[in-house]
Amino acid sequence: MPAVVSLTPAPVIDRTYFVDAFDAGKVNRATEIQEFLSGKGINVSRTLRVAGIPTSAVLPIGREDEHLLFRTPYPQILRILPIPGRMRVNTAVLEKNGRTTNVNQKAVPVPQREWEAVIDMTITEIESLHADWLVVSGSVPRHPENGEKVDFTRLFTEAKRLGTRVAFDSSGTSLDQWTRSGLVNLIKPNTDEIATLVNRELHTVGDVLEAGQEVIAESGLEVALVSMGGDGALAITKDKALWGIAPAENVVNTTGAGDASLAGFVGHSILGAGQFGGRADHGSLPDLSLQSGLGKAVVYGALAVTVPTTIIESVTDAPTPEISEPPVDKPLSEPTKIFETPSA
Numbered sequence: 001m002p003a004v005v006s007l008t009p010a011p012v013i014d015r016t017y018f019v020d021a022f023d024a025g026k027v028n029r030a031t032e033i034q035e036f037l038s039g040k041g042i043n044v045s046r047t048l049r050v051a052g053i054p055t056s057a058v059l060p061i062g063r064e065d066e067h068l069l070f071r072t073p074y075p076q077i078l079r080i081l082p083i084p085g086r087m088r089v090n091t092a093v094l095e096k097n098g099r100t101t102n103v104n105q106k107a108v109p110v111p112q113r114e115w116e117a118v119i120d121m122t123i124t125e126i127e128s129l130h131a132d133w134l135v136v137s138g139s140v141p142r143h144p145e146n147g148e149k150v151d152f153t154r155l156f157t158e159a160k161r162l163g164t165r166v167a168f169d170s171s172g173t174s175l176d177q178w179t180r181s182g183l184v185n186l187i188k189p190n191t192d193e194i195a196t197l198v199n200r201e202l203h204t205v206g207d208v209l210e211a212g213q214e215v216i217a218e219s220g221l222e223v224a225l226v227s228m229g230g231d232g233a234l235a236i237t238k239d240k241a242l243w244g245i246a247p248a249e250n251v252v253n254t255t256g257a258g259d260a261s262l263a264g265f266v267g268h269s270i271l272g273a274g275q276f277g278g279r280a281d282h283g284s285l286p287d288l289s290l291q292s293g294l295g296k297a298v299v300y301g302a303l304a305v306t307v308p309t310t311i312i313e314s315v316t317d318a319p320t321p322e323i324s325e326p327p328v329d330k331p332l333s334e335p336t337k338i339f340e341t342p343s344a
Helices: 040-050 063-071 112-129 153-161 172-179 191-198 205-219 257-268 290-304
Strands: 004-007 012-019 032-038 055-062 078-083 088-095 100-104 133-137 165-169 223-227 233-236 241-245 322-324
Touching: 004 040, 004 112, 004 257, 032 040, 032 063, 040 055, 040 133, 040 257, 055 063, 055 112, 063 078, 078 112, 112 153, 133 153, 133 257, 153 165, 165 172, 165 257, 172 191, 191 205, 191 223, 205 223, 205 233, 205 241, 223 257, 223 290, 233 290, 241 290, 257 290, 290 322
Parallel strands: 004 055, 004 133, 012 088, 055 078, 133 165
Antiparallel strands: 012 032, 088 100, 223 233, 233 241, 241 322
């Protein structure tokens, strides 16, 4: 099986309030509150850990919040670099009917010196695990010294030299920049994000497919894994595309479903891989299995929406996926939006 290293540039304290119903502008009473260390990359690694796939999660933690490590699920996968200050907080209000309202704080700045140490730690983990995938996921922080976003060029270049594929999952200008950088193998946008990349609204699965093919043709990406919520997901390459969906019996919380889907793909798309097997040490990257990767992507995504937090505790009772050619005429359940001023 493959090995995966994740990097969460801007980890977060996830604080979830459970309410019977949420009335905006009014006083609402929570029946329960949960708080834990989170972030898109660590969500990917936690899911992989549950699935028995070798993984480690690199993340810079504000020194004032290191106490959170003592009550974090699967602490053995964490690779922590302390940085100045506190962590950001993302607040979710989860109603009984499954509707979720999110208020997410902007990424906390990371000093240049600490960021270089984060890159060094991530490269060390790639070498230690002989990783087949590096997943960089979530909001991209800025440097307090100059206000510029942190740079992934050295990390992605070194990952490529080591024979490790790079998966990038963010949004806005960061997604656009690194999609077109020539250093990334896979992106995992949702329908709104892929619509923003091509600057047009999308109304059908076929529209999403065409947008993914256009982005791949322009950028040289290997794969676009596009999550479409209840409409399933598409795995798109230069010359092939598949559509997948898996039933979710009880939708409780959709937050983190995309992270679980990405974990399913990177954890199962490389068949017969292992330490050094088929990697650049032997001259070339191993082939990808779109069907296997997409199947697990939609299954893990379906499992994720049935739990109240972003933590999947088991993948054993998984639904059976449906994989087929894309139903190009199928209308999207939710119309896409194009964001003119992306922020991530």
